Amino acid sequence: MLYCARVFAFLAGVGVSLCTLSVQAVTVVASIPPLAMLSQSLLQGTNGVTLVLVNGKQSPHGMSLLPSQRASLEKADLVLWVGEDLESWLVKPLTQLKCGQLAMRDTSSIQLLPATAVQQVKMRQKAEQTGSDEHHQHQGAWDMHLWLDPTIVQAYVGHVRDELMMRDAVNAERYRQNARQLISDIQQADAQAKQLLEPMQTEPLLVMHDAWRYLFRHYGLTQGAMVQKTPEQSIGAASVAQLEQRLRNGELRCLLREPQFEPKAMDWLNALAPNLNVAMTDPLGSANYSGGYAAWLLDQAKAISNCQKRQ
Numbered sequence: 001m002l003y004c005a006r007v008f009a010f011l012a013g014v015g016v017s018l019c020t021l022s023v024q025a026v027t028v029v030a031s032i033p034p035l036a037m038l039s040q041s042l043l044q045g046t047n048g049v050t051l052v053l054v055n056g057k058q059s060p061h062g063m064s065l066l067p068s069q070r071a072s073l074e075k076a077d078l079v080l081w082v083g084e085d086l087e088s089w090l091v092k093p094l095t096q097l098k099c100g101q102l103a104m105r106d107t108s109s110i111q112l113l114p115a116t117a118v119q120q121v122k123m124r125q126k127a128e129q130t131g132s133d134e135h136h137q138h139q140g141a142w143d144m145h146l147w148l149d150p151t152i153v154q155a156y157v158g159h160v161r162d163e164l165m166m167r168d169a170v171n172a173e174r175y176r177q178n179a180r181q182l183i184s185d186i187q188q189a190d191a192q193a194k195q196l197l198e199p200m201q202t203e204p205l206l207v208m209h210d211a212w213r214y215l216f217r218h219y220g221l222t223q224g225a226m227v228q229k230t231p232e233q234s235i236g237a238a239s240v241a242q243l244e245q246r247l248r249n250g251e252l253r254c255l256l257r258e259p260q261f262e263p264k265a266m267d268w269l270n271a272l273a274p275n276l277n278v279a280m281t282d283p284l285g286s287a288n289y290s291g292g293y294a295a296w297l298l299d300q301a302k303a304i305s306n307c308q309k310r311q
């Protein structure tokens with residue numbers, strides 16, 4: 001890694017990155033847990049290590065890097081991240097280090113969803129806080145929760161495999177096998193998830209932040225409404241009244257709860273709709289989760305499908 005960084009520093013003046021060196025052990029730094037899960041599977045059987053920046057307790061929507069996270073980045077032979085609309089806090093550090101990075105949003109032939117109004121407001125706020133990206137508005141903003149679409153993820157795995165093979169030719173065959181296995185695991189989980197979620201297609205789901213649109217698009221599910229951290233925080237008075245009405249009517253019967261959700265909002269929801277079913281989901285995953293991406297995806301599908309069964 002050091003060698004790689006040194007070569008790059010030397011060549012930086014001519015704008016060439018020479019991180020295509022064979023190294024003893026590849027260090028992959030992933031921005032969020034689902035990308036780390038992919039990396040762990042791909043590195044299996046090699047001496048490679050995966051480090052993750054957002055551990056599942058923080059939000060990737062705008063944060064600042066701790067010194068320890070910066071140190072991790074400096075060790076990276078390859079950085080896996082989603083893209084600047086999500087991790088604007090990574091843009092500057094990546095241009096400084098740039099030993100090699102692969103954004104999920106740069107995966108070829110994927111269909112991005114435009115950002116929702118709420119997402120756009122958040123992006124603008126975060127960009128102001130971190131002092132980045134005035135050009136954002138000109139480019140148009142995109143929903144960046146791409147890791148929740150297994151089709152996009154499979155395509156990305158192919159790109160990551162190729163990057164690893166370039167860096168570590170000795171283990172090329174291993175990466176090829178691991179990628180084949182990982183894609184087959186994802187396809188299997190996807191098929192099971194499809195079966196589980198089909199009966200949910202008619203159920204408008206209440207979500208806590210609009211993380212789910214790629215998964216909903218993939219499985220034909222519908223977002224019924226969104227409630228955030230505390231009701232006052234991000235919903236106007238009119239839409240709160242509307243949401244209350246729909247909850248009282250029993251029109252929204254299933255909430256996708258997330259670990260970060262504040263109990264205060266749960267109390268509010270329970271008071272309005274005591275029979276609301278709650279699915280414990282985890283759209284960001286956790287750094288401690290060891291089951292791998294395919295199992296994590298299936299966990300989400302199971303949680304959502306159980307939400308209906310309790311009715």
Ligand SMILES: [Zn+2]
Pocket residue numbers: 061145209210211
């Ligand atoms: Zn999110």
